[in-house]
Amino acid sequence: MSGTLIEADTAIADIDRPSLKEQLWQKMQADLAKFVPDVVERNRLMCCACGRFLPPEHFDVDHMISQRAIKRDPIEVRENPATPANVRAGTILLCTKPLHYRGARFYSNGCNSWKGKNFDGPMTQIFTGRVGQHRNKHGQNALIIGGLALAYLAMVAKFGYVVTLMQSGLVLREQFFNPSRFRNGLGTKFKAIFFGQPHTDPDDPIWANPFRFEFDEQSCLVTVRNFVIYLPLSRDPRVPIARHLKLVPRRHAFRPNFDIWFT
Numbered sequence: 501m502s503g504t505l506i507e508a509d510t511a512i513a514d515i516d517r518p519s520l521k522e523q524l525w526q527k528m529q530a531d532l533a534k535f536v537p538d539v540v541e542r543n544r545l546m547c548c549a550c551g552r553f554l555p556p557e558h559f560d561v562d563h564m565i566s567q568r569a570i571k572r573d574p575i576e577v578r579e580n581p582a583t584p585a586n587v588r589a590g591t592i593l594l595c596t597k598p599l600h601y602r603g604a605r606f607y608s609n610g611c612n613s614w615k616g617k618n619f620d621g622p623m624t625q626i627f628t629g630r631v632g633q634h635r636n637k638h639g640q641n642a643l644i645i646g647g648l649a650l651a652y653l654a655m656v657a658k659f660g661y662v663v664t665l666m667q668s669g670l671v672l673r674e675q676f677f678n679p680s681r682f683r684n685g686l687g688t689k690f691k692a693i694f695f696g697q698p699h700t701d702p703d704d705p706i707w708a709n710p711f712r713f714e715f716d717e718q719s720c721l722v723t724v725r726n727f728v729i730y731l732p733l734s735r736d737p738r739v740p741i742a743r744h745l746k747l748v749p750r751r752h753a754f755r756p757n758f759d760i761w762f763t
């Protein structure tokens with residue numbers, strides 16, 4: 501009898517626990533509220549890819565490392581309760597609302613599907629060690645720009661909207677919507693991706709922690725599992741932002757950039 505009661509309690513606790521989407525919404529909205537306090541009252545979140553402010557029904561959880569790649573992880577890793585799929589993939593919210601550009605609908609399912617359609621394929625090739633030997637220029641660019649897009653999302657997930665709202669965030673958001681052509685002015689340092697063989701050791705720490713960040717002058721070297729790529733960075737996102745002082749040291753000053761191209 502008592503066993504049944506305990507089970508019932510557990511079931512209720514599970515129902516009460518916020519979903520992954522709700523948890524991400526709370527975390528991301530609290531962070532965004534540092535820059536735009538009224539998002540809480542208006543029940544909005546900014547999509548970190550397209551920049552639109554939207555209500556919860558227009559967002560969904562994105563697995564940063566695609567589910568296609570995650571499913572191919574070693575069996576011991578997949579069965580390890582310490583490394584469930586969400587942990588191995590990393591998660592963030594991206595919008596699902598149709599994208600319009602200059603009045604024309606150019607993609608029906610928002611940034612969440614845009615990422616899946618344009619970037620998950622090339623990235624899965626890297627994660628599974630299946631990058632073709634003789635790739636053309638277009639294929640090479642798709643790998644690099646896919647790497648930039650994924651590294652950008654990983655930085656937002658780790659350091660918050662400061663990454664989106666600094667000037668380099670605008671550059672990366674624009675690049676996100678140009679999956680086969682480099683944005684004008686993007687330095688050569690950012691047009692290269694380095695990748696190795698996929699990890700196979702079940703005890704490798706990358707399963708629990710697939711992203712690593714090393715800060716450099718005006719850039720960050722982002723490691724995502726078995727690839728590394730440089731990401732442009734206008735400022736160090738770890739340096740606190742001064743909000744209440746009129747005169748602040750230059751490195752603390754920050755002017756958020758909310759530019760978007762979409763409606």
Ligand SMILES: [Zn+2]
Pocket residue numbers: 547548549550551552594595596610611612
């Ligand atoms: Zn979006």
